[in-house]
Structure formats: C-alpha cells, structure tokens
Amino acid sequence: MDSMTLLIIGIVAVVVIAAIIAVAVGKSRKSGAADGTQREAGVSGGSDAAVEEPPAAKTPETAEAEGAAAAEGQEPEPKESGEPVEAEAGDTSETEPAESAATGPAPEESAPVAEPEPEPAPAKPEPAASRLTRLKSRLANSANPFGKALFAILTKDNLSEADWEDVEDTLLLADVGAEASEQLVEELRKDARVNDEKTPEAVRGLLREKLLDLVGRNMDRSLVASRPRPEDAGPSVIIMVGVNGTGKTTTAGKLARLFVAEDKKVVMGAADTFRAAAADQLETWGNRVGVPVVRSDKDGADPASVAFEAAKTAKDTNADVLIIDTAGRLQNKSNLMDELGKIRRVTEKTLPVDEVLLVLDATTGQNGMTQAKVFAEVIGITGIVLTKLDGSAKGGIVISVQKELGVPVKLIGLGEGPDDLAPFDPEGFVDGILG
Numbered sequence: 433m434d435s436m437t438l439l440i441i442g443i444v445a446v447v448v449i450a451a452i453i454a455v456a457v458g459k460s461r462k463s464g465a466a467d468g469t470q471r472e473a474g475v476s477g478g479s480d481a482a483v484e485e486p487p488a489a490k491t492p493e494t495a496e497a498e499g500a501a502a503a504e505g506q507e508p509e510p511k512e513s514g515e516p517v518e519a520e521a522g523d524t525s526e527t528e529p530a531e532s533a534a535t536g537p538a539p540e541e542s543a544p545v546a547e548p549e550p551e552p553a554p555a556k557p558e559p560a561a562s563r564l565t566r567l568k569s570r571l572a573n574s575a576n577p578f579g580k581a582l583f584a585i586l587t588k589d590n591l592s593e594a595d596w597e598d599v600e601d602t603l604l605l606a607d608v609g610a611e612a613s614e615q616l617v618e619e620l621r622k623d624a625r626v627n628d629e630k631t632p633e634a635v636r637g638l639l640r641e642k643l644l645d646l647v648g649r650n651m652d653r654s655l656v657a658s659r660p661r662p663e664d665a666g667p668s669v670i671i672m673v674g675v676n677g678t679g680k681t682t683t684a685g686k687l688a689r690l691f692v693a694e695d696k697k698v699v700m701g702a703a704d705t706f707r708a709a710a711a712d713q714l715e716t717w718g719n720r721v722g723v724p725v726v727r728s729d730k731d732g733a734d735p736a737s738v739a740f741e742a743a744k745t746a747k748d749t750n751a752d753v754l755i756i757d758t759a760g761r762l763q764n765k766s767n768l769m770d771e772l773g774k775i776r777r778v779t780e781k782t783l784p785v786d787e788v789l790l791v792l793d794a795t796t797g798q799n800g801m802t803q804a805k806v807f808a809e810v811i812g813i814t815g816i817v818l819t820k821l822d823g824s825a826k827g828g829i830v831i832s833v834q835k836e837l838g839v840p841v842k843l844i845g846l847g848e849g850p851d852d853l854a855p856f857d858p859e860g861f862v863d864g865i866l867g
C-alpha cells in the first residue's frame with residue numbers, strides 16, 4: 433500500500449512537472465510569435481523590447497493591408513471626387529489648420545477659419561492714394577526689409593568677397609530669385625557708385641534705380657474694373673483664385689471697399705461653397721461696406737451655380753463690378769481645373785470675365801510660388817495680389833513672381849485691417865524696402 437501511495441505521488445509529480453514545462457514552453461512560443469495580441473502587449477509591457485516588437489512585427493501585415501487598400505482606393509478616389517474631395521481637400525488646402533501648416537505659416541492661416549475677419553471697420557473706406565503712404569511705413573517696419581539690408585552692406589568701405597556673398601545671400605533670402613539676384617550683383621559690382629564714388633546717397637540712388645528696374649516701372653498694373661469703360665459695358669468681373677489661407681476672401685472684401693471708395697457699385701459672389709463659414713466671412717465684409725453677397729445656404733453647393741447667380745444679380749442690378757471668391761482646393765490639378773474652369777464658363781454665359789487675380793501669400797516663399805504656377809496654368813491669370821507683405825522679409829517675391837508668371841503684381845496686402853490693401857506702386861514699394 434505504501435508503495436502504491438508512493439507510485440501515485442510519483443505519477444502526480446510527473447504530471448505536474450510536465451504541465452509546468454508545457455505552460456512554460458507555450459508562453460515562450462507566444463512571446464516570440466509575430467502577432468502579439470493586445471493582452472500580450474499588456475503583459476509584456478514591462479519590457480521595452482517586448483513593447484517595441486509587436487508593432488514592428490505587425491508592420492508587414494499592416495503594410496500589405498494598406499497596400500491592398502491603396503490599390504483598391506485608386507479607382508474609388510477619383511470617382512468620388514465630388515464628395516470625398518471635401519474630406520481630402522482638407523489635406524492640401526481648405527479648412528484645416530494642419531494643411532495650412534503645409535502651405536504656409538500656420539498661425540496666420542488657422543486663425544481666419546475660426547474667426548471670420550478683422551474687427552474694426554471704418555464706416556468709410558480709405559481712398560487708394562493715402563493707403564500708399566501707409567504702405568511705405570509698413571514695409572519699412574517689416575522684418576528687415578532686404579533693400580535696407582543691401583544698403584547696409586554696400587555702404588561699407590572696401591567690399592570683400594564675403595561682402596558680395598552677403599549681398600547675394602540677402603537677395604536670395606528675400607526670394608528675389610537666382611537669376612535676378614545674379615544679374616543685380618553683377619551690375620552692382622561694376623558700378624562706380626559702389627566702388628570709386630561711394631557716398632550713402634549715391635549707393636541709395638543706385639539701389640533704388642536697380643530695384644525699380646527689376647520690379648518693373650512700366651507695367652500696366654491697373655485693374656480692368658478701374659479703367660474707363662463704355663457706358664453699356666456692364667459689370668466688370670473679377671475672379672479671385674489661390675491656395676487656402678492666402679487671403680482670397682479677405683482681399684475680396686478689401687477690394688470691394690476699394691471700389692466703394694471709388695463710388696462703384698459692387699456685388700460679390702461666394703463661390704467658395706466648401707464650408708458655410710467662407711460665405712459667412714464674405715457676407716460680413718459685404719455687410720460692412722454695403723455690398724450685396726450672392727451665396728448658397730447649402731453647404732457644399734455647386735460653386736459654379738453660385739457664380740452664375742452672382743453674375744445674373746450683378747447684371748440685373750447694373751453693378752459696376754462683380755467679385756467672385758473661390759475655394760483654394762489644390763487636391764489635384766484636374767479637379768482644380770474642372771472647378772475653376774466651370775466657374776469661369778458659367779459666369780461667361782452672362783458676363784465676360786476680364787480679370788482673374790491670383791492671391792499669393794508673401795510669407796510662403798518658394799512653396800507658394802510652386803502652387804501659384806499651378807493656378808496660373810489652370811486658369812489664365814491677369815494679375816497678382818501679394819498679401820501679408822507687412823510681416824514678410826521676402827519682399828523680393830514681387831520680382832520673382834512677375835518673372836515666373838509673366839503678369840504684374842497689381843495689389844498688395846499690408847495687414848488684416850479692412851483698408852490694408854493698396855494698389856501696387858513700384859516706387860512706393862522700393863522706397864519702403866529701402867527703409
């Protein structure tokens with residue numbers, strides 16, 4: 433009996449040991465396995481290595497799954513463009529601050545979405561002429577205007593090679609563009625006023641002259657709507673285009689005020705139907721200056737139908753100017769072309785479009801320029817509005833953008849206030865950046 437008991441105890445002991453070994457082996461296999469479950473991750477969470485491994489092991493599977501989804505997604509995406517565009521549009525341009533960050537300075541761009549626009553609106557718009565005076569001082573006060581920086585280098589005694597490199601760097605940093613910078617440096621190096629006959633006045637005069645040459649003295653920068661028109665010509669149509677956040681809506685509002693200051697009758701069309709806030713923003717501008725705004729109450733309405741209605745209203749009410757605000761969705765070139773092309777065609781059923789203004793944020797530099805080119809290719813542009821020049825050290829973009837796009841800068845934005853938009857004047861601009 434005793435030996436039986438011992439035998440039973442022995443068997444139980446063997447079974448228990450075997451069970452322990454089995455459990456231990458099972459565990460070690462699981463922790464080595466590729467796809468750890470959440471529980472396992474939790475269990476092994478104490479060890480950093482264990483925490484890191486599961487995601488790494490998951491990657492191939494996830495990648496495959498994503499690859500498959502992406503492959504399938506290829507077709508649905510373009511087809512759905514009508515609706516999903518909105519979700520995706522956010523990526524490149526529309527509403528979200530995250531995207532704005534990709535296109536330009538995030539704080540400036542995200543702010544507008546939340547709060548439609550600047551508060552104090554003088555009852556009477558300021559006339560264009562006195563705006564230019566303010567322009568000069570704002571430019572001179574902006575972050576180190578490059579004209580001033582050039583002047584500081586060129587007035588030094590005995591310019592060294594390093595000084596000339598500084599001259600070129602200053603021009604490049606200001607976004608004057610490589611070609612124009614090189615040309616300017618070459619001309620300056622040869623000039624007696626920098627070399628033999630140097631006085632601050634002579635250097636200043638030389639710089640002023642050279643910069644004016646680059647900016648262009650004799651381009652026609654007038655807006656078609658401000659030129660003399662035959663009595664029966666009907667409203668002059670302006671379409672505002674550009675990437676989200678550059679200042680299209682704000683500029684449309686400011687421009688309406690500029691025309692009102694010229695005693696013109698203005699109508700605006702809110703063809704940025706991507707989100708209701710955009711139409712609200714334009715409407716607020718319109719209310720302040722007594723300009724009617726044609727809009728849709730429906731979110732995501734067809735922008736072209738708003739443009740069509742706006743053109744009819746402008747014609748029926750005998751307006752002098754119609755300003756159409758658009759969305760800046762840059763999700764892809766053909767969608768953009770479809771949308772802007774349609775807005776233009778539909779408007780032209782009622783009125784010829786004689787101005788397309790590309791709004792460009794001066795603080796975005798080369799990135800902004802690349803996007804500007806896409807717009808210029810998609811819809812012919814007749815002029816450029818450079819906004820945010822008040823806070824930019826990149827005033828040289830005036831020179832490079834005209835060169836790249838072949839159209840003049842017609843207006844510049846100098847701040848967020850309702851009258852902070854002025855006709856571009858080369859002399860005022862150059863004097864401003866010379867400080």
Ligand SMILES: Nc1nc2c(ncn2[C@@H]2O[C@H](COP(=O)(O)OP(=O)(O)O)[C@@H](O)[C@H]2O)c(=O)[nH]1
Binds near residue numbers: 541675678680820
């Ligand atoms: N500092 C400054 N801010 C500007 C200027 N023009 C527009 N903004 C601001 O830029 C932001 C985006 O403007 P918005 O008109 O909504 O851009 P949109 O998306 O192109 O219509 C707003 O906060 C504007 O107040 C400007 O010339 N200077």
Ligand SMILES: [Mg+2]
Binds near residue numbers: 682757
């Ligand atoms: Mg807008």
